[in-house]
Amino acid sequence: MIMLGLLAAACAAAALAAAGFALVTSRENSKKADALCAPPMSEREIREQLAKAQIALDHEVATRLVLQQQATDSAAEMHQMRTDLAFIKRQRDKSN
Known part of the structure; x- marks a missing residue:
């Protein structure tokens, strides 16, 4: 059951x-x-969407360029810091 x-x-x-x-x-x-x-979109609506997409794309391109420049600058700064650190370590080792 x-x-x-x-x-x-x-x-x-x-x-x-x-x-x-x-x-x-x-x-x-x-x-x-x-x-x-x-209903199909009107030509005006299509143009508006295209304009918005173009603005978004331009913004993304500009943002990527800025980020790439910042990355390049940071890499150069890190390289300089490593060079300075190596120099300081050599100076310390010579004084000991």
Whole structure:
């Protein structure tokens, strides 16, 4: 009797899981269909999006250039610091 109850509970849980999956899949398919049926964008909207994308790209390029320059400057500074440190160590070793 207990086994029959457990089997019924398992079947009910599986049915609930399947219903949930079907609901989620149905919502996703509905969103895809809505996107396909949407009216085409106007030329003005396309130009606005293109302008925004161009501004974002220009900003990214400028940011990358600044970061590259900072990295180059930092590498040069580290090289100078290592040279100075080596010199100081040699001076210390000579004095000892």
